[in-house]
Amino acid sequence: MVNEEVVELAQKLVALPSVNPEHTDQPDIADEYRVANFLAEYLETRGFDISWDRMTPERGSVIASHGPAQPAHTLLLEAHLDTVGVADMIIPPFDPTIKDGRLYGRGACDTKGPMAAALTALTPQVLNALAEAGVRVLFIGALGEEKGNLGAERLVEKGVGADTAIILEPTDLSVVYAHKGALWYELVVTGEAAHGSDPDRGTNAIFAMARVLHWLETRIREEQARAETADLSGPTLNVGRIDGGVAMNIVAHRCRIEVDRRMVPGEDAEAILSEVRTMLSEMQERGEIRSFEMNVLKVGAPFQTAKDSKLVRGFRQVLSEADCEPRLATAAWYSDAGAFARTCKELIVFGPGSIHQAHTVDEYIELNQLVKGRNVLERYFDWFARNWRSG
Ligand SMILES: [Zn+2]
Structure with missing residues (x-):
């Protein structure tokens, strides 16, 4: 399992420090540019067009898009680039370590693991199927979520949105359809x-x-x-x-x-x-x-997507087919979904990893959940390419 592509990618992302500058005074680990540059290059080599929303030379959000120029439908995937600080951590924060079926490191679960799951789920076959179905995929790496949802707010102000959106955060593979x-x-x-x-x-x-x-x-x-x-x-x-x-x-x-x-x-x-x-x-x-x-x-802002919406129904169906319990959940925590609810018609928050491991002194993600999350997302993208048009 250690050789899985998703695990390797999650390790690479964790090894690139991207501490929110409000959470550290160390310039060598602050700002999102290391992970942002990596993400832009990764997506560009997979056929995405890249644009940036830059705040400073060190801080920019990546907006990558793939598919028809005149899409019949748009699918937005978003993960924040930043992590919280590392001051009291009891594990090496940027030296991703695999032990006892877990990947340890800052951001492993919030939210570089979920980001890696979505990136590796977008296989060439999936991207082709989506493009052929008229779907344009937007992959967004947003800066500054851990302090005021800065990057997402900026993008939403500029009108970045979609028909369907999945915000990638550790939800323990539950479909979070509303939060305060x-x-x-x-x-x-x-x-x-x-x-x-x-x-x-x-x-x-x-x-x-x-x-x-x-x-x-x-x-x-x-x-x-x-x-x-x-x-x-x-x-x-x-x-x-x-x-x-x-x-x-x-x-x-x-x-x-x-x-x-x-x-x-x-x-x-x-x-x-x-x-x-x-x-x-x-x-x-x-x-x-x-x-x-x-x-x-x-x-x-709060957000809520109807439980009988196509997005939620589709996700539940795919979770069942993947032998995962199709759990729905709401959350008291806040995420970039609050911002994107203003420009996206239907959205959910979803990802592998538990929110209880986010921001902790020994942050980790369970490898089997990381792999499961990746597989569920791949199935969902495939399902979406075949079904988005039908009622
Ligand atoms: Zn997060």
Whole structure:
């Protein structure tokens, strides 16, 4: 099994450091260019046309396409190029090691293993069959997923999308057809300082924030009760940090919180933020605060593809034929699928490897799952070439 092409390719990808620059200060392992250049060359020799979306000379996303210029259908495969940092790892991060049926190294499971599975599944026969069926294949290696989905967001802004899309992440070979979106923001309210012995002369920002917190908590309960999301267990809100005030005997003039709001399909970040803004403006009008500030730190949209969509049905059928359990799943984590949902009609997240091994100090992928994942993808591409036209 060690000689399988997919294993060799996964090893090569792991050996090319591509740590997200926000996760390291070591230039010799930072940025995506090593893996991006390798990917571009690999796909070019297999007949793909290559274009780039470059942010800096060291950071670019690869957009490779194969098939008819006037396609009847487009199939997008996407894997992010970057990995998280390696600071506390207890294995050599870039010296891919095979032991006990596992491939160890940073990115082995998130997401160089899944990337290798899809690349090797695109055999010359599969690519021919897809092209003959009128399908254009887009293979995207996106930069910066591990910090704000930067590469995917840039591509989506430029209109890169497709009819059908598979986002390659370790899902344990489950078909992830929906995940939540993430909205992170910071709120600051200001009051007016005064001596603690005469609080009525000031405006206490901590008391004001307590009212904001009460409002947020009440509101999320209402939203949870209203949301029709049997699949994704409703929206959530967490206030993860609070700070404010100066000393016990001074009326606090400032208080700040950090909010992590997880969204379900149908919710819109702008609408959520605007409601919070209205509530704060009303507090300001009533003199309960002097001013407020709201800083959005991240907006990632949720996505959901219908369970009876052709993509999900096709994948389940292929999984059964490949003797894998045809499992459907939803996820609380976030991926580039949130961005690509805006430009792709149907999409899923799929790949070999477990999310529990992603970002760990001894990251690995099970070799038999890597090989299985590759085989399922090859079968699916073949199925797709024969079936995409039919109902
Ligand atoms: Zn990932």
